Each structure stands twice: as structure tokens, then as C-alpha cells.
Amino acid sequence: MKRLGLSNRQRLRHREEFSAVFAQRARSGDQNLLIYAKPNHLGVTRIGLSVSRKHGNAVVRGKLKRWIRESFRLLQHELPEGLDLIIIPVNAEKASFKNYYKSLKKLVNKLSKRFQDS
RNA sequence: GAAGCGGGUCAGGCGAUCGCUGCAGGGAAUUUUCCCUGGAGAGGAAAGUCCGGGCUCCUCAGAACACGGUGGUGGGUAACGCCCACCGUCCGCAAGGAUCGGGAAAGUGCAACAGAAAGUAUACCGCCUUCGCAAGAAGGUAAGGGUGAAACGGUGCGGUAAGAGCGCACCAGCAGAGCAGGCAACUGCUUUGGCUAGGUAAACCCCGCCGGGAGCAAAACCAAGCAGGAAGAAGUGCGAUCUUGUAUCGCCGCGGAUCUGUUCGAUCUGUUACCACUUCCGGGUAGGUUGCUAGAAUUGGCGAGUAAUCGUCAAUCCAGAGAAAUGAUCGUCCGCGACAGAACCCGGCUUAUCGACCCGCUUCCUUU
RNA sequence: GCGGGUGUAGCUCAGUGGUAGAGCACCACGUUGCCAACGUGGCUGUCGAGGGUUCGACUCCCUUCACCCGCU
Numbered sequence: 001m002k003r004l005g006l007s008n009r010q011r012l013r014h015r016e017e018f019s020a021v022f023a024q025r026a027r028s029g030d031q032n033l034l035i036y037a038k039p040n041h042l043g044v045t046r047i048g049l050s051v052s053r054k055h056g057n058a059v060v061r062g063k064l065k066r067w068i069r070e071s072f073r074l075l076q077h078e079l080p081e082g083l084d085l086i087i088i089p090v091n092a093e094k095a096s097f098k099n100y101y102k103s104l105k106k107l108v109n110k111l112s113k114r115f116q117d118s
Numbered sequence: 119g120a121a122g123c124g125g126g127u128c129a130g131g132c133g134a135u136c137g138c139u140g141c142a143g144g145g146a147a148u149u150u151u152c153c154c155u156g157g158a159g160a161g162g163a164a165a166g167u168c169c170g171g172g173c174u175c176c177u178c179a180g181a182a183c184a185c186g187g188u189g190g191u192g193g194g195u196a197a198c199g200c201c202c203a204c205c206g207u208c209c210g211c212a213a214g215g216a217u218c219g220g221g222a223a224a225g226u227g228c229a230a231c232a233g234a235a236a237g238u239a240u241a242c243c244g245c246c247u248u249c250g251c252a253a254g255a256a257g258g259u260a261a262g263g264g265u266g267a268a269a270c271g272g273u274g275c276g277g278u279a280a281g282a283g284c285g286c287a288c289c290a291g292c293a294g295a296g297c298a299g300g301c302a303a304c305u306g307c308u309u310u311g312g313c314u315a316g317g318u319a320a321a322c323c324c325c326g327c328c329g330g331g332a333g334c335a336a337a338a339c340c341a342a343g344c345a346g347g348a349a350g351a352a353g354u355g356c357g358a359u360c361u362u363g364u365a366u367c368g369c370c371g372c373g374g375a376u377c378u379g380u381u382c383g384a385u386c387u388g389u390u391a392c393c394a395c396u397u398c399c400g401g402g403u404a405g406g407u408u409g410c411u412a413g414a415a416u417u418g419g420c421g422a423g424u425a426a427u428c429g430u431c432a433a434u435c436c437a438g439a440g441a442a443a444u445g446a447u448c449g450u451c452c453g454c455g456a457c458a459g460a461a462c463c464c465g466g467c468u469u470a471u472c473g474a475c476c477c478g479c480u481u482c483c484u485u486u
Numbered sequence: 487g488c489g490g491g492u493g494u495a496g497c498u499c500a501g502u503g504g505u506a507g508a509g510c511a512c513c514a515c516g517u518u519g520c521c522a523a524c525g526u527g528g529c530u531g532u533c534g535a536g537g538g539u540u541c542g543a544c545u546c547c548c549u550u551c552a553c554c555c556g557c558u
Contacts (some may be wrong), residue, residue: 009151014404014405014441015441056163058165059458062444066138067445068445070445074446
């Protein structure tokens, strides 16, 4: 059985890492999520989260982050390796764990394909 | 049983699987880290940041004035603008609730419109007297009318030309004195006085009390890294020392900085200037460790106190992240789960909140 | 996390306890062959929300909501 852990090494932790991903300007989105991506050549896919205050109070924002993190944890072995991702929720009213799970899978594969083509 | 008042507790539970963040033990590696086991892991408001402290730094913070805060009395507390008890005022049949609640006979100011007049008063209509044929004029008056949010005590008798605390009686209110109760705020009674003193201090102000500034993005250490530039004021003063100098120390004068503002005062520093200091412009870093959780702590017993709270004994250790930890899926039960997420830590206040339960009390109805 | 500030007409802002104002915009009329400009007249506010003090509150006091700025 594959491990489904999520450690510190799989997360973006510093300002430069976030800035670098945003600077790549490779993004993809749907009704649920907006994802920025950048190849990192580490062999590990890392994520960072950014949740606007517009989506609600601290309880709502924390819930959105947990859902996204949980989706990533469950999907990490199906997703391509060696990417830095920044995931931003778009519409908090329609949000649910299942929507995030589906969107994440679809959008990351789309972005990965784009990097392989180029 | 109905309606209501006050206070308190809880904040979905249980089970399975996969995960997250510290801690303890063990193992692998020995720089990061990884694995196993055990145990812990958001709130009553964690919120707003409205007050008060602890803690840290700032050349220890003094006096007067200013400025800001606070405001019944007594108590509690580390402290408070908080809490408790009591007093006064207002509301409620009551249980109870509300209350920025010192001073208006220190001073100044304000009160639009209306009204005669908005405060050391005054007189529109009216009433009375005199003059006049009359219209009206002069004088007296503030009981009646009218205006206004507010108009200089009320009732009765006397008195008068008409009236008026003008006189008297009672009542209300004010001031002084005495007695009684209370630590006090204050309350009750008696007596004397002059007959009346209006409102507003969340207007200025007066009085009492309190207040140094910044804040964990405080602060300390380690590592990494950069680039400096411009401007500025005031003695060749006096004394001492010996190494006889653009020397050191002291005193005086002067300049600068800090002590929120001013004055005094204090401390530091400079005084012919290389350095340094102050001001301005510019440049670099944005990593790690500590601070970081054992505390005005929690629970229980006993004691003091009307209570807030305090004392004492015993037991317990109860989140410490750092782009930031509590979730996902499934089963099951019920009342189908509100407001809402720690970021240095406490004490309060305020605001948000689906409900459930418990305790005490009031009024009314019924039955006994 | 901490500190500071602002809410008044559609927009930008004034406002000393006593009926809420200015400029721009908008509407109507005039002017013009038409438009602009100009002139005349008009429209527009629960003064961010809720309490309190006061006879009376945009203004004073308390609570609250929203927004903006600064500090590493």
C-alpha cells in the first residue's frame, strides 16, 4: 500500500518560492480552483495555499485549506512529480471536498501536459 | 398550571480506516531527517482591541503647570473605566431592573422659534386708581389669560382701589444647628431662619484621585550580506598633574540629545573638530535558534466573609504552530448541531450565538 | 499581532448644539440649422448603524459595522 502522508518537504514555505511560482505565469482554473505551477526538478511535487479574506472568516478559510490539502494528500501518487503548485480557491459558496478533489486532478494534469509539450 | 425575574452548566456523542502538529521512550542515520510505540492537541466567546496588568527594550522616568483619563460610599484585586455590598434617583403589582451618580448659594457661557419676559429681570391682553365726553394717557399690580421643553412655591384665611409672602396657618422645598442610627455615602426626628434659591458641567470650568514611552513585527543570540554620501552649532577660558602635549582630569561658559509639551531640574555627550555626535538622503538582510508556555494555573476538600474574594491542604500538568496543525470517508444514536479557529500570557468589558439542562424566587389561577 | 485614520447628495468635499450646504454630474427651459459651451430654474440625503445626555444631536458620550494606511 502506498503511503499517503504529507510532510513539510511537500509544502512551499518561503516568500521566494511563492514569488517564483507566480512569476512563471503558468496557470489554469475552473469554477472551483485556480492553480499556478512551475517545474522544480526536485522529484517532489510541492503545494502552497492562498486563501483570500473575501471567502469568509477564519473558520471558513481554514476549512477550505484543509479540503485542498486533503485532496492533494489523497491524489499525490496520481499526480505528475516535480512541480511547485499554488492553489487558490475561487468560489467559496459552491465549495466542497469532492469538487476540489476533481478539479485538482483535472487541472494539474492539464498544466503538466503543457510543460511536457514545451 | 400559566406568565415572568435572577443565576449557573454544556456546546453533538460513540466506533472503524487513512492522515496533520508538538512531547516522551526506543531504533536507523549522525548535518538536514526517517521509522515504531505511547500519550496530548482551539473557545465561551479563541472575536472586537474598549480598559487594566505581567513580561521586554528605551541614557530609570524628579517638581510645577499643561494634557489625557476617572468620578456616590465602603470593600475586593497585581491592577482597572472591572466585580461585590450598601446609599440616592427612576421604572415595575412583585421577584427584580436601569443608573458617566462630585460641585450650578466659586466664576464664565448657552437656551433657536415662540413669548411681555429665558435670570441682579420684565409687563402683551387683563384687573384697579386718576385724568378724559370718547379714543386714549399716566400710575399701580402679577391673582387670571396666552407662549414655550422650561416662567421666580401650593392651598386657605386675612388684607387691598386692584393685588402681591404683604401678614398668618398648614404643606412642599432650601440652608443652619442639635439628637439618634450607620465605618461611610446617607437616613429619621426635633428646632431655628429667611420666605424661594430655575435648567444645562456626555458646555468651559472647579475639586479629589490616577497616568514615563513603546510594544513579542518587543527583545536576545547565531549565520548571511551591503556603499556610502551631504549638511550642522559652540572657548585658542581658568585650575591641577607630569610624560611639557592639538596630553589627561576637574570647574565655569556655550552647543547637541533624552526625559510626550513649556519652565526648572537631571543624565549623557561635544567644545577647533581624524574618529565620534545630530539631522537628511541612499544601500544591505527578510534565514535559523531563543523568547514560547508551570501560570495572579486547574480540580476537589476545609475555613473566613452577606458577597466579590481570600487563606490553607491535597491532587494534576492541560496546544505551542510559523504560507501556519483538528480533516476526509463510512456506520450508528439523538433534539439533526448556532456563533465561531489559539499566535507572548493573564484579569475584565463589549459584541455574535441553534438550542438543551439545572437551581432559586415573584404574581395570578385551580385543587387539597 | 500592534498602531493610526475615514464614513455627509450619483462623485469630490465643507459644516461653530437651533431648517443640512458648495462644486461637478443629472433634468427642464432659453440660446443654435444641430451639438458643445453659456444663462435661468429644478432634483438629490433614514449625515454608516444602535443606544444615551439635552427642550433640541451631523455636531457631545458609549457601543457597533464597513473601509483605508503604516510597522517585520
